[in-house]
Amino acid sequence: MRLEILPVLGIGDVTEGDDLAVLIATAAPWLRDGDVLVVTSKIVSKAEGRLVDVPAEEGPERTAARDEVLAAETARVVATRGATRIVQTHHGFVMASAGIDASNVDAGRLVLLPKDPDASARALRAALRERYGVDVAVIISDTMGRPWRNGLTDVALGVAGMAAIRDHRGEVDPYGNELQVTQVAVVDELAGAGELIKGKRDQVPVAVVRGYPATIRPDDGAGAAALVRESALDLFSLGTAEARADGLRSAALxxxxxxxxxxxxxxxxxxxxxxxxxxxxxxxxxxxxxxxxxxxxxxxxxxxxxxxxxxxxxxxxxxxxxxxxxxxxxxxxxxxxxxxxxxxxxxxxxxxxxxxxxxxxx
Structure with a gap:
């Protein structure tokens, strides 16, 4: 197997109303069937107008405006420590500051996550197929931290054209053991692979992973929503302080x-x-x-x-x-x-x- 990760150069700055299919197909006329397109959520949000205005200067007014935006994007507070807020978004993602970003955007604006990343991935895939005749899978990616580990990595927020998870349960390993729990989040792995040649400073918002041995689905699939763990199965659904407070409430009742x-x-x-x-x-x-x-x-x-x-x-x-x-x-x-x-x-x-x-x- 030969796996290639190719940068899509020359897309430039994306603004509200831009047609991502046109920008990507123009910058990468070499796209071919079976490629996996990894698109940073930032340009999807910009094209879809998911930006809000806030005071440009750092200070109490900007902080208050950002806090208001964060509250609107938050479904549940998971953990807080100092100025850090780990929250669950309305999509179900658990991430710092609901994914709100102030990088690669004018100082007086904030970029929110796409409203529905799976829908954004489906729309982009459909446009590339219908207008340019190329059948690719599309991953909308964003950067997240991880519990218990330092550093950030890209993960998939939206997916179209391939399964988000490769399920090995029921398969037998070389030693004859039946696999019981092995489910691989392949779209997160591909999002991280794409980030190797993208990055906030390099202004390469799109990468193509070529050669991944997965069949591109004729339908769009269940999307990245399949990656969100059900709350009933989440053993770490609260931060330390929040879990302690919840325990005290339980003791009182x-x-x-x-x-x-x-x-x-x-x-x-x-x-x-x-x-x-x-x-x-x-x-x-x-x-x-x-x-x-x-x-x-x-x-x-x-x-x-x-x-x-x-x-x-x-x-x-x-x-x-x-x-x-x-x-x-x-x-x-x-x-x-x-x-x-x-x-x-x-x-x-x-x-x-x-x-x-x-x-x-x-």
Whole structure:
């Protein structure tokens, strides 16, 4: 296999209303069927008029205007740190500042991402095929950072004419192992390959990848939307500060529940976590005595005898109201710590004759 990455030179500055098919076909009359056209999203946005005016001089007014634009382009804030905002766009992409760019544009303007990059890729592909008789795949690319790794790389925002993902699941490797999870984002790889000869300073907004062994589809395909992971499957959908805040909200809204299978080690970890914060004289103990469990179950209709243990909260006696308030706060600390370990809890009356102020079924 021979893979070539060819620059498309001479396109020049793109302005609103320009016909990208004409610009590209004129600059690259050598395009041929099966080529993969990698087009930076910047010129697509410019041609489609996806620009906004902001104050040219750096200062509070420009910052406020940019923040307003960012808010409009943001579907969800993922993470913030200082001036950095990682957000999810309305397309579903997670990226810094919603992809808003101030490079290669007049100082008083900002460039937004294309409204629908997949539609832009389809339109450009159709124009090249219908007007110039060349059948290519089109990738609309943009630069993104990546979690846990320094540096930027280009990825695909829009695709037409080829599958975004090459799915190897069900195939067998040379050792006879069936592949279970291997799905390769080939259009991201091709976008990164195109960036090797493009770049913000070189003013080469289009590259052609030739020789990639993929069949150009007669239809446009599902587009780059196939690359957006469903939120339910995203294990890292929040930044650190946002995840911590979400956890605190969950602790404040902690619901009562009883678990039938509880890991004793998890209970001990939760007790140890709050040991240094609770009031002097309060002791939380994991009780596993069958007789105590059964006597507690007998006092509460519907409470399952199979619940695996009890936590008894003991405080000094006699107690006054401030002590009870503090004990209630400490009890909730423990419940939150148990919830973090996956252990559900609910408050129950203490067993008859117990000196504990509260009992939690686990």
């Amino acid at each position: 902690l619901a009562d529940a009883i678990g039938l299978e509880v890991d004793p080690a998890a209970v001990e970890r939760a007790i140890d976590a709050v040991a240094g914060l609770i009031a002097p004289g309060t002791v939380f103990t994991h009780v596993t005595d069958d007789e105590v469990r059964e006597s507690t179950a007998a006092t509460v209709p519907g409470w399952p005898v199979r619940a695996t243990g009890l936590i008894l909260g003991a405080a000094p006696t006699p107690v006054d109201r401030p002590d009870l308030v503090r004990f209630g706060a400490d009890l909730h600390r423990l419940r939150a710590a148990l919830a973090a370990e996956g252990v559900p809890t609910t408050l129950l009356p203490p067993p008859t004759g117990s000196t504990a102020l509260a009992t939690l079924a686990l």
